[in-house]
Amino acid sequence: MxxxxxxxxxxxxxxxxxxxxxxxxxxxxxxxxxxxxxxxxxxxxxxxxxxxxxxxxxxxxxxxxxxxxxxxxxxxxxxxxxxxxxxxxxxxxxxxxxxxxxxxxxxxxxxxxxxxxxxxxxxxxxxxxxxxxxxxxxxxxxxxxxxxxxxxxxxxxxxxxxxxxxxxxxxxLPQRELSAGMAEVIKYGALGDSRFFRWLEENMADLMAQQPEKLAQAVYHCCKMKADIVAQDETEQGIRAWLNLGHTFGHAIEAEMGYGVWLHGEAVAAGCVLAGRLSEILCKTQPEDTERIAKLMTAARLPAEPPKFPFERWLEHMRHDKKVSSGVMRFIGLNRLGEANITEINDMEILRQTLQPYL
Missing domain, CATH: 3.40.50.1970 (Rossmann fold)
Known part of the structure; x- marks a missing residue:
């Protein structure tokens, strides 16, 4: 224990x-x-x-x-x-x-x-x-x-x-629920620990097979990361927001499709790929970083692409996001794979470009 x-x-x-x-x-x-x-x-x-x-x-x-x-x-x-x-x-x-x-x-x-x-x-x-x-x-x-x-x-x-x-x-757990949880595990590596992300790439097959020692290691590592972040920022005034990587896009998917149609983890998986794509468009990350996130989500039997629906619907949902401040939309993006940031978006064309393949 x-x-x-x-x-x-x-x-x-x-x-x-x-x-x-x-x-x-x-x-x-x-x-x-x-x-x-x-x-x-x-x-x-x-x-x-x-x-x-x-x-x-x-x-x-x-x-x-x-x-x-x-x-x-x-x-x-x-x-x-x-x-x-x-x-x-x-x-x-x-x-x-x-x-x-x-x-x-x-x-x-x-x-x-x-x-x-x-x-x-x-x-x-x-x-x-x-x-x-x-x-x-x-x-x-x-x-x-x-x-x-x-x-x-x-x-x-x-x-x-x-x-x-x-x-x-x-x-x-049903296989689908296990995969949904793995989206949050992958999220931790993407937002704050590139070595953990590489470890997940190397061990995803064992994790999906519930190899006991490796699964325990993954759960412990995620809880330790979250405990450290929460200790610094209990009420999400700063870095705790990083834990929402992929969630602004993901919550929009859940709301649009109907709660429970896409599991939360499934929506977060697609949302993390979109967050990588947004960071790429902002010239903070490289296309291969987004590809690595998508590939790891796929290895965990998760969707790497969102469902298609109109851009106006995306905006309607995302404007209700809790990170919106003074009317400005804020997203959790990446400076690099393993390091998150909070990005304010005023130009809706950047979001349209991010979502264009899925409209």
């Missing part, structure tokens, strides 16, 4: 990474639990892991109840969030009741937002069960729900008490 510590101005907490950790949840999570807990999961994850968490809570003598939500990005909205609030109130959850997010990124984001807002703040724990949530969304305290006009536009920065990433849960 590996343990990392996330240190932010508001809070410090551990990330536990390893195999079989859900079976050790009663030991690992004991210091972070109150006298009552709510386990919040979805219809897909509940049959797989809910009983183990319930057993852990029983072992500790903690009163608990469960809330089971529908599964999918399409349900990351106010209606589903209210199902969480309904369950908390019906079971008389108090301010010290610990909310446990058991699932992927959608569950983690919604439970975190519920924890940030229920009685103005209750403690919560992340138990991510997908690769995407283990390497990215469960760490750093970004919580949100989607709005029809934009992804993750309504939320809060709210840190968990602990993150327990059991790599064994990845064995039950």
């Amino acid at each position: 590996h343990t990392l510590t996330v240190q932010t101005p508001s809070h410090q907490y551990p990330i536990f990474i390893g195999n079989g950790l859900i079976d050790q949840a009663h030991e690992l999570l004991r210091p972070y639990l109150g006298k009552k807990a709510a386990v919040i999961t979805n219809e897909t994850v509940a049959p797989l892991y809910l009983a183990k968490i319930q057993t852990a809570l029983d072992t500790l003598g903690i009163d608990h109840f469960s809330i089971i939500l529908p599964d999918g990005e399409a349900y990351k909205n106010w209606e589903t969030l209210n199902l969480i609030f309904d369950g908390l109130m019906q079971n008389r959850a108090e301010r010290k009741t610990t909310l446990i997010a058991l699932g992927g990124g959608v569950i983690g984001d919604m439970v975190g937002f519920a924890a940030a807002t229920y009685q103005r703040g209750t403690p919560f724990i992340q138990i991510p069960t997908t690769l995407l949530s283990q390497v990215d969304s469960s760490v750093g305290g970004k919580t949100a729900i989607n709005h029809p006009l934009g992804k993750n536009m309504i939320g809060a920065f709210y840190q968990p008490q602990a993150v327990l990433a059991d790599l064994n849960t990845l064995h039950t």
